[in-house]
Amino acid sequence: MIRIRSSRVAALVFILCGFGLCVPFVAFAAGRAPQATKPAAAPPGKPLFEGACAVCHGMDGSGGNGPNIRHAAARLGPNGIEDLVKVGFIGSGMPTFPQLGDEKIRQIVDYVVSFDQEASGTQPGDAQKGKEIYRSKNCSQCHIVNGQGGNLGPDLTRVGTRLSPGSLSDAITSPGLKLPLDANLAERAAFRAYLMQRAVTKDGREITGLRVNDDTFSVQLRDAGGQIHSLRKLDLQKLEDLPGKSWMPSYKDGLSETQLNDLVSYLAGLRGAR
Amino acid sequence: MWNAGSYDPETNTLYWGTGNPAPDWNGDGRLGDNLFTCSLIAVDANTGKMKWYFQFSPHETHDWDSAQPPILFDAAVKGKPRKLVSLANRNGFYYVLDRTTGEFLTGIPFVKQTWAQGLDAKGRPITLPNIEPTVEGTLVYPAITGGINWNSPSYSPLTGLFYVPAREAGSYYIKGEEKMAPGNSVGMVGGGGGGAKFMTGDDVYTTVRGLEATTGRKTWEFKMTGDAWTGTLATAGGLVFSADAGSNLFALDALTGKPLWHLQVGTAVRANPITYAVDGEQYVVAVAGNSVFAFTLPQVAQAPQAPAQGH
Numbered sequence: 001m002i003r004i005r006s007s008r009v010a011a012l013v014f015i016l017c018g019f020g021l022c023v024p025f026v027a028f029a030a031g032r033a034p035q036a037t038k039p040a041a042a043p044p045g046k047p048l049f050e051g052a053c054a055v056c057h058g059m060d061g062s063g064g065n066g067p068n069i070r071h072a073a074a075r076l077g078p079n080g081i082e083d084l085v086k087v088g089f090i091g092s093g094m095p096t097f098p099q100l101g102d103e104k105i106r107q108i109v110d111y112v113v114s115f116d117q118e119a120s121g122t123q124p125g126d127a128q129k130g131k132e133i134y135r136s137k138n139c140s141q142c143h144i145v146n147g148q149g150g151n152l153g154p155d156l157t158r159v160g161t162r163l164s165p166g167s168l169s170d171a172i173t174s175p176g177l178k179l180p181l182d183a184n185l186a187e188r189a190a191f192r193a194y195l196m197q198r199a200v201t202k203d204g205r206e207i208t209g210l211r212v213n214d215d216t217f218s219v220q221l222r223d224a225g226g227q228i229h230s231l232r233k234l235d236l237q238k239l240e241d242l243p244g245k246s247w248m249p250s251y252k253d254g255l256s257e258t259q260l261n262d263l264v265s266y267l268a269g270l271r272g273a274r
Numbered sequence: 275m276w277n278a279g280s281y282d283p284e285t286n287t288l289y290w291g292t293g294n295p296a297p298d299w300n301g302d303g304r305l306g307d308n309l310f311t312c313s314l315i316a317v318d319a320n321t322g323k324m325k326w327y328f329q330f331s332p333h334e335t336h337d338w339d340s341a342q343p344p345i346l347f348d349a350a351v352k353g354k355p356r357k358l359v360s361l362a363n364r365n366g367f368y369y370v371l372d373r374t375t376g377e378f379l380t381g382i383p384f385v386k387q388t389w390a391q392g393l394d395a396k397g398r399p400i401t402l403p404n405i406e407p408t409v410e411g412t413l414v415y416p417a418i419t420g421g422i423n424w425n426s427p428s429y430s431p432l433t434g435l436f437y438v439p440a441r442e443a444g445s446y447y448i449k450g451e452e453k454m455a456p457g458n459s460v461g462m463v464g465g466g467g468g469g470a471k472f473m474t475g476d477d478v479y480t481t482v483r484g485l486e487a488t489t490g491r492k493t494w495e496f497k498m499t500g501d502a503w504t505g506t507l508a509t510a511g512g513l514v515f516s517a518d519a520g521s522n523l524f525a526l527d528a529l530t531g532k533p534l535w536h537l538q539v540g541t542a543v544r545a546n547p548i549t550y551a552v553d554g555e556q557y558v559v560a561v562a563g564n565s566v567f568a569f570t571l572p573q574v575a576q577a578p579q580a581p582a583q584g585h
Contacts, residue, residue, distance in 0.1 A: 216518040
């Protein structure tokens with residue numbers, strides 16, 4: 001039954017995709033944010049997970065008939081997992097769980113996210129202290145939270161719905177490691193946002209910057225000072241990607257383990273206005 | 275059939291490419307070659323009788339129909355002048371056939387493809403293992419939208435090049451359950467026995483490529499960002515017109531592919547540009563959104579050209 005139904009959904013998506021207006025299945029859709037991760041003694045998602053999911057993913061998420069999902073949050077983000085549990089995974093053995101309802105699904109998602117937290121070695125920290133660290137390190141020079149801050153980096157108002165604690169920790173200690181996806185581009189949803197590029201013009205000028213737009217005939221790069229350079233591709237002798245490079249400095253050495261955990265907890269709790 | 279065919283007045287023959295068999299992604303209930311799907315068919319224009327057929331993709335399971343517009347041209351192959359028909363197929367291969375007999379002459383990929391080792395001497399694909407759609411999804415190139423789709427290629431006798439709007443991408447092909455039943459529409463609307471997930475990101479792109487028409491060898495390419503859906507127009511003035519996904523209408527040098535001119539028209543160009551002459555004056559026209567853009571060269575000794583625009 002499930003298989004037959006999935007095939008119809010797949011075909012439906014094909015229609016949407018037919019003329020290039022395609023949205024990938026498991027998008028980082030801006031759905032509803034799960035509830036804040038609360039490190040309680042017995043998380044409410046635990047018994048739900050063990051009842052609904054463990055038969056395939058194992059009691060601790062490390063796999064069985066289904067895959068190991070202990071790191072799934074790092075890749076899919078809380079919203080991605082929520083979507084997956086709501087719509088299933090087309091053409092696979094992963095069923096949908098609409099009967100659980102939004103509230104329980106969010107509790108399960110929080111529980112799955114906590115696997116990634118354990119796996120990455122981050123501990124739940126003090127979000128209030130984390131907020132203070134965010135202020136003292138001047139992160140808002142480049143990031144917006146609730147409308148306040150600079151915009152050289154991504155808006156972090158809802159970053160807790162996009163990134164798991166493990167990914168947040170990576171983003172702070174190894175900037176550029178995983179470039180954030182820009183979920184706003186409808187046509188090519190996985191266009192790599194925040195990619196750094198180096199352009200050399202035919203007359204020898206060199207510009208390194210963040211790619212803010214790229215089309216067939218021109219490219220716009222934003223330099224460290226925030227200035228945008230619009231370049232005609234015909235005038236360039238070279239345009240190269242600089243994967244792994246970021247305007248964001250690494251805070252690997254600038255933060256103690258406790259401080260990092262506090263900062264991650266603060267960011268994980270940023271889930272936007274509901 | 276869902277796309278334009280071609281007509282050869284000399285031999286009074288119509289050429290049409292045919293669609294793919296259904297259910298699209300599940301071939302279990304339709305074993306065999308499924309004639310005359312995914313074929314080029316030559317038909318006598320007076321009697322409607324089939325003169326010959328050539329099947330590109332026997333037992334097709336990736337939704338790669340063969341409805342792409344066939345191009346008729348005459349050229350020398352191995353020193354001998356021949357009447358040819360060529361077709362850049364959705365399956366990723368470029369084919370050249372003798373248009374009087376349907377004899378297969380050449381076929382090579384014009385985009386990345388991962389489903390065939392190549393074509394045999396008769397032009398039949400030698401398929402690779404593990405390319406069939408599966409319940410989990412199988413990654414195969416080209417994408418479900420094909421190496422080319424309905425957007426027309428063009429040919430210039432001046433350069434001997436075939437100008438193909440080519441798409442570089444793969445898809446995850448998914449197999450579902452779908453049975454043919456009376457009264458059930460199949461294909462896109464009815465289910466089609468599966469579907470596909472797109473690859474996305476910077477690795478997916480579209481190009482205009484200049485292929486040597488008799489061999490399919492690539493001589494140049496013009497790379498575009500995004501997912502373009504415009505055909506090409508080759509002119510006697512040595513230009514190739516097309517448009518990209520970002521609404522840039524452009525002209526390339528037909529010999530080198532170098533961009534010579536472009537204009538941001540502000541909305542999608544998804545029809546082929548066309549050209550014609552009235553009272554000795556030549557026009558290039560493109561439809562973009564709900565507007566028609568017409569261009570002509572400025573009168574001698576007149577100021578820079580102003581594009582005429584109307585609805």
